[in-house]
Amino acid sequence: MMTLTLALRNLLGAGLRTWLNVIALSFSFVAIIFLQGFYNGLNDQVERATIDALYAGGQYWNKAYDPFDPLSLDDAHGVPAPELQTLINDHKATPILITRGTIYPQGRFRSILLKGIDPNQQIISIPSTLLRDTSLGIPALIGSRMARSINLKKGDVLTVQWRDAHGTFDARDVTIAEVFRTSVQDIDNDQVWIPLDRFRQLVRMDRQATLVVLGKGVTPAAHIADWNFRDLSFLLSDIHSLVRMKSIGASIMYGLLLFLAMLAIFDTQVLSIWRRRKEMGTLMALGMTRTKLVGLFTLEGALHSALAALVAALYGIPLLAVAANKGFSLPNASDSLGFAIGEKLFPVYSPFLVIGTTLLVCAVTMVVSFMPTRKIAHLKPTDALRGKMT
Amino acid sequence: MITTENLVKTYALGQTELKALDHINISVKRGEFVGLVGPSGSGKTTLLNIMGALDAPTRGTAEILGRKVESLSHAEAAALRNEHIGFIFQTFNLLPVYTVFENVEFPLLLQHVDAPRRKKLVEEALAWVGLADRANSRPSQLSGGQCQRVAIARAVVKKPEILLADEPTANLDAENSHHIMKTMARLNRELQTTFVFATHDEKVVGYLRRKVTLVDGKVAKDETARAHSGKRGKP
Numbered sequence: 125m126m127t128l129t130l131a132l133r134n135l136l137g138a139g140l141r142t143w144l145n146v147i148a149l150s151f152s153f154v155a156i157i158f159l160q161g162f163y164n165g166l167n168d169q170v171e172r173a174t175i176d177a178l179y180a181g182g183q184y185w186n187k188a189y190d191p192f193d194p195l196s197l198d199d200a201h202g203v204p205a206p207e208l209q210t211l212i213n214d215h216k217a218t219p220i221l222i223t224r225g226t227i228y229p230q231g232r233f234r235s236i237l238l239k240g241i242d243p244n245q246q247i248i249s250i251p252s253t254l255l256r257d258t259s260l261g262i263p264a265l266i267g268s269r270m271a272r273s274i275n276l277k278k279g280d281v282l283t284v285q286w287r288d289a290h291g292t293f294d295a296r297d298v299t300i301a302e303v304f305r306t307s308v309q310d311i312d313n314d315q316v317w318i319p320l321d322r323f324r325q326l327v328r329m330d331r332q333a334t335l336v337v338l339g340k341g342v343t344p345a346a347h348i349a350d351w352n353f354r355d356l357s358f359l360l361s362d363i364h365s366l367v368r369m370k371s372i373g374a375s376i377m378y379g380l381l382l383f384l385a386m387l388a389i390f391d392t393q394v395l396s397i398w399r400r401r402k403e404m405g406t407l408m409a410l411g412m413t414r415t416k417l418v419g420l421f422t423l424e425g426a427l428h429s430a431l432a433a434l435v436a437a438l439y440g441i442p443l444l445a446v447a448a449n450k451g452f453s454l455p456n457a458s459d460s461l462g463f464a465i466g467e468k469l470f471p472v473y474s475p476f477l478v479i480g481t482t483l484l485v486c487a488v489t490m491v492v493s494f495m496p497t498r499k500i501a502h503l504k505p506t507d508a509l510r511g512k513m514t
Numbered sequence: 515m516i517t518t519e520n521l522v523k524t525y526a527l528g529q530t531e532l533k534a535l536d537h538i539n540i541s542v543k544r545g546e547f548v549g550l551v552g553p554s555g556s557g558k559t560t561l562l563n564i565m566g567a568l569d570a571p572t573r574g575t576a577e578i579l580g581r582k583v584e585s586l587s588h589a590e591a592a593a594l595r596n597e598h599i600g601f602i603f604q605t606f607n608l609l610p611v612y613t614v615f616e617n618v619e620f621p622l623l624l625q626h627v628d629a630p631r632r633k634k635l636v637e638e639a640l641a642w643v644g645l646a647d648r649a650n651s652r653p654s655q656l657s658g659g660q661c662q663r664v665a666i667a668r669a670v671v672k673k674p675e676i677l678l679a680d681e682p683t684a685n686l687d688a689e690n691s692h693h694i695m696k697t698m699a700r701l702n703r704e705l706q707t708t709f710v711f712a713t714h715d716e717k718v719v720g721y722l723r724r725k726v727t728l729v730d731g732k733v734a735k736d737e738t739a740r741a742h743s744g745k746r747g748k749p
C-alpha cells in the first residue's frame with residue numbers, strides 16, 4: 125500500500141511528463157482494440173453472411189458432389205433420401221440442384237453453374253420468391269457481380285445451354301427476374317438461379333438434388349445413405365483459413381502497437397532511473413530497501429498503463445461504441461478480399477477483447493517497467509547520492 | 515552509540531588503491547554534538563556514510579547502536595537507517611514532486627505509521643523548524659534555508675537516535691546557517707539526539723561541542739569545545 129501511495133504521488137507529481145506518456149499509451153490501447161475489433165467484425169460478418177446465404181444449419185451433399193471439381197456435377201445428383209424428403213416437406217430443409225452450363229455474353233463462351241432452387245424456400249437468404257413469376261417464361265436470378273461482368277440487367281433475356289441427365293445438349297432463353305445484391309460471392313459469381321421444378325424438367329432430373337440445405341437449428345440425422353452431412357465447421361473451414369490469413373496483418377499491427385507502447389514505457393523508465401539517481405540515494409538513506417525501490421519504480425511504470433487504460437476508457441469507449449453502431453462503409457474494391465463483406469463493416473468489441481487487451485498491455489508494461497529497474501538492485505546508496513550509477 | 519575500531523576504507527582507483535580512511539578509532543556517545551572537520555578529501559563524508567550504514571568499512575569495524583555495519587545485509591542496513599538514523603544533506607535532497615508535508619511524512623510512511631499519527635508528527639516537526647505554514651508548498655517554492663529546515667524536519671520527524679548531517683550549511687548564507695545550527699542545537703538539547711556533522715564551515719564549527727579533525731583519512735585531533743551560546747559568531 126505504501127509503495128502504491130508513493131508510486132501514485134511520484135506519477136501525479138511528475139505532471140505533464142506523466143500525462144504525455146499516459147495519453148500516448150492510451151492511443152495504443154484504443155488502436156489495438158479498434159483494430160482487433162475491426163477484424164473480429166470482419167470475421168463475424170463474413171461468417172454470418174455466408175451462413176445466412178448459403179449454409180444455414182449445414183448441408184447434405186450427394187456422395188459424388190465435390191465443390192472443387194465441376195466435373196463431379198455430372199454425377200452429383202440424386203433423389204433425396206426419405207429422411208431428407210420429410211425435412212424438405214416440413215420446410216426444414218431445401219434442395220438445390222446444380223449442373224454445369226454455358227452462356228454466350230457478347231458472343232463469348234462462358235461457363236457457369238445453373239442452380240435450381242425452390243422459389244418458396246425460406247432456409248437461405250437468396251430472394252428466390254422472385255422466381256415465382258411465371259409470366260417471364262423461365263425466370264432467373266443473378267447476383268450483381270455476375271450482372272456487372274456480363275453487362276446484364278433486370279428484364280434482359282439470356283440464352284443458357286446445358287447437358288441434361290442423358291448427356292444431351294439443350295438450351296433455353298431465361299429472363300432476368302432480378303439482379304440481387306449479396307455480400308456472398310459463392311451465390312453470385314458465374315451462377316444463374318432458376319426455379320427448381322422447372323430446372324428439374326429441363327435437365328431431366330425429376331425430384332433430384334445435388335445438395336440439401338438444412339434449416340438453422342434443425343438436428344441432422346445420424347447417417348443417410350448416399351448423402352454426406354457437412355456441418356458448419358466443415359463448410360466454414362475455408363473462410364476461417366482465409367480470415368486467419370488476413371488476420372496475420374492485424375497481428376503484425378497488434379504487435380507493432382504493443383511494441384510502441386512498450387517502447388514508451390521502457391524509454392520513460394530508463395530516463396526516469398537516470399534522472400532520479402540522487403532521489404534513489406535519498407530514498408535509500410531514508411531507509412528504503414533496494415527491493416522496495418525496484419518495486420516502487422516498477423509500479424510507477426506499470427501505473428502508466430493503468431492510468432492509460434482509464435484515459436483510453438474515457439474517450440475510447442464512446443469512440444468504439446459509435447464505430448460498432450454506425451459501422452464503416454467499404455469501397456467496392458473490398459470485394460477483392462475474397463470475403464463475404466457487406467457494404468458496411470461493423471467492428472465487434474467483445475468484453476474478452478477489451479479486458480484481455482487491457483490486461484495484456486498492463487502485464488507487458490509491468491514487465492517492461494521492471495527491466496530497467498533491475499539496475500537499481502546493484503546500486504550503492506553512496507553512489508546514488510552522488511548521482512552516480514553503478 | 516557509535517564506535518569505530520581500526521576503521522579502514524579504500525577505493526579502487528584504476529590500478530591503485532585510494533585509502534579514504536586510515537585506522538580510525540572514534541567513539542560517539544548518546545547526545546553528543548560532534549563534528550568531523552577537515553579539508554576536502556580528508557574522509558569526512560566517507561566516515562559519515564559508514565556511520566549511517568550507507569557504506570561498509572573495507573577493514574576494521576564500525577558499530578552503530580550495537581550493530582556491526584560490516585556484517586549488515588542491505589535490508590538490515592536499510593532498516594537501521596529507517597528506524598534509528600536521520601540524514602541531512604548539503605543539497606537538501608528533498609523529493610521535488612512532493613509537498614513539504616509529504617517530504618517530511620516520507621520516513622513515517624516507510625515505518626508504516628498510521629495516517630492520523632503521521633499527520634500529528636509531521637505537523638509537530640514542521641512547527642519545530644518554523645515551517646508549519648508552508649506544509650503545502652513544493653521544494654521549488656522555498657528558499658535554500660527553508661529547504662534545509664524541511665530536510666531537518668524530515669530527519670527528526672521519526673525521532674532518530676542519531677542524526678548525521680553532511681555539510682548542512684554549505685549551500686546557505688550566514689544568517690540561514692546560524693538559524694539552522696541553532697535549530698539543530700535545540701533539537702540536540704531537547705530530544706537528546708546524537709548529532710554528527712561533516713563540515714569545514716567555520717560557522718558550524720563554532721556550534722560544535724566536540725570537534726574531530728580528519729586529515730588524509732586519519733584522526734589528527736579530537737578535541738572537546740565549549741558549547742556555543744547561540745550569540746557568538748552571528749554576522
